[in-house]
Amino acid sequence: MLLHAANVALLFGLLRCYRVAPGIAGVAALVFAVHPVHTEAVANVVGRSELLGMLFGGLMWWAWVAARRAKRHRIKVWVWRGAAAVAYLAALLSKENMVTLPAALWLAEVLVARRRCFLRGALTARLRSLWKVTASFWVLAAALIPYFWLRSLAGEGTAQMPGVGVVTLAGYTLWQRAIIMLEVGLIWYRLLLVGYPLRPQYDGTNIPVIPDWNEWKLLGLLLHAGLVAALWLTWRRVPLVAFAIGFWFITLSVVSNVPIPLGTLVGERWLYVPSVGYAIALGYAVWLVWSHALWLEARLKARMGASRHWHLRAEVTRLCLLLLVASLVGSYVYRTAQRNLDWRDNYTLFSRFIETDPQHPIGYVNLGETLVRRQPQQARVFYEHALRVEPRLISANILLTVLDIEDKAFEQARARLERMLVREPPYLVLPSGEWGLIHALYARVLAALGEREAALSEAQTALRYAPEGPQPLFVVGETLVTIGERDAAIEVYRRLVRLLPLAPVPHAQLGILLLETGDAKAAERELRLAAELAPDKPFIRAWLEKARQQAASQP
Known part of the structure; x- marks a missing residue:
């Protein structure tokens, strides 16, 4: 709960760092705080990796913004960038899908500098501005070196390891996975908009896995295409909406099962970070309607001859908006509270x-x-x-x-x-x-x-x-x-002792077998380890005493 609260505070603080209106940042943070799809991440101990990943990712983001603001002090700039790289490495070590966060950060920084990078000046000047924003990201890329080195030491690559779980989309081509996830991806939007029903398991049993086109896949394609079109239409005038859409696609990409088939088709906890994009977009929509009502009321006040009907219309618009937001947030709170009860135990x-x-x-x-x-x-x-x-x-x-x-x-x-x-x-x-x-x-x-x-x-x-x-x-x-x-x-x-060095049973069994074969000293060593790992097991103590007696009697 403390980690989740820290992430809510980070979301609000980072939006304010980009001069997002307090109303937008407040609604976005509130929706993110109470959304029922986060229950798996917050109430389930396995989801702690998502919380830690976002926490360190948020600290990376904050340090990067601090470096940009300290541009006149070169030493401070590199100190902050170094801190961002360390935080990024911590985010990666918390959860693999945080690897995409620098891409989302780059999008935010480019949108901040969009006028210099795309809209004003000669082409060479715009390219130079774009390169200036992009070049410093090598600091974050450098954090990938120790990360993938550690993965190689653990014997991990980028593919789902055999025996970890049933990989539903294993064997399908990239194109087939993309087609399948067009339909499966509709679940993401249902979980974001409605937050019900919630399940601990999403796989080929309760989700159709068919690589052929149908009306649901067409709907998914139209939805994604509509979001991409909205990103293109808003990046100049409403960069916050463009960022929200881009953040959604970027952070969802790794867990979408398209580039890499995973052990499950959909994971509710995987939406913890991508849902930030939804929260920001919803916050902007609420602010837009509210601002329109205020603008309408101001115009009416300026026109003294306006009828009471138009004043009432502005007030009703604001009241309806408040009721709508309260109903939505209230439904999220209710569903989260109910779902928390489900996660009480297995x-x-x-x-x-x-x-x-x-x-x-x-x-x-x-x-x-x-x-x-x-x-x-x-x-x-x-x-x-x-x-x-x-x-x-x-x-x-x-x-x-x-x-x-x-x-x-x-x-x-x-x-x-x-x-x-x-x-x-x-x-x-x-x-x-x-x-x-x-x-x-x-x-x-x-x-x-x-x-x-x-x-x-x-x-x-x-x-x-x-x-x-x-x-x-x-x-x-x-x-x-x-x-x-x-x-x-x-x-x-x-082999078991090597694989499970902290498990007492393999040490005990190995010690007993070694004792039966006459190697009392080696048996004593293994049984001593087993007794240290499980001091409340009397049978291990009994065998350890036998091993000590035999070892003492041997020359």
Whole structure:
């Protein structure tokens, strides 16, 4: 809430830095503060990255404006620009889609200097002015060097990583993605204008993904073309509206699924920053109508012979505008307050999800996951309901298989896994954590049924499919221990320790296996780490004591 309040204050302050009228800045900040589409970003801890990204992006913007205002003091200029670059790097490290903020800042600075850059003087003078505005942006571009270096260290590029999630538009061409998002993009405008209904999941299940033209895609094309035309028509006389439209398109571009296909088609939290453009445009529209009413009243006062009817018309116009704004803001406040209740916890959120979207199986799966530890049988009911909605849903089948294994229903788990493996894609893109987990669970079931060789083969397949997947590695490790492949199990747990250095269970399991193979000193080291990470686990303490005794007895 404090981060969101800081962003609201930054929005108002930055608009005033550009000499935007207090009324426009106030309405824009108010709409941004209470808009229901921001609930996911503000009420959900994952959305904190959006809040931090906008906070540091706003500080970058403020520092850049301060540098422009200090143009007579060269040292101050570069100090402020350096501060802007640092803030931009912090915004990037908070959220990747903040990479577009310098482009939006450039648009604002160009619109401020539009007369020098486009409207007045000789062509060479205008080009020189445009270059003067643009050249200094290399300072912000320099911040991209450490950012992408850090991404390379983390093994990340610019594409969605395999195994992170189901990438709905993976495999479609750039042109096909653009056509699909013309229709999907209508959801953005519904969320901005109405803010209802709100959902935690937008994917190919509740959104049509069709790369062919239809009337909805034509409507989306006309809407976008109309906004582009409005930008072109307003950049000279009403630069604030042009900026609002440009800011919307620029900040939405990365999360639009057009340049890069993402793990979901629409994310409400992704609209947190782009919605600034909507708030500014709405603020300007309110100010425009209000100013027109004031202008009309002033003209009437100047004309003493004007009838009372025209005075009443001006007053009614202002009253209607106030009522309209109050109704809009009031509806946003009400919907935000109601949506906040949905985000209280996972159970409440996904209970609401299946109410508003009963044909989406993920709602039932996620609701089952919130109950699986306390009420496994009720969780099973939700998983089975998800399969009735979508029989091919892999996640529900996996979770039911896990419950079958915990209930020792190995034959039932085997039958379920074999039905899933029949549908395995012939040309699977590797690594695949999902299919690696399926093979790992199949190996676990075969091991429990005494089929050692088949279990070992499936375990090897799982390792090939998901060599760095924690979940498959855990299951494979258990399987290898069951069938007596202790050395192979040690190597698997070494991978887990490297992948999850702060997780106590891999250290404990590795320590136990090393102790059983006679390497008491190495076992003591791993078990000590596990005990430090989980001091409340008595079984780890017991094994650590055994390792210490054996290590002391060894020469």
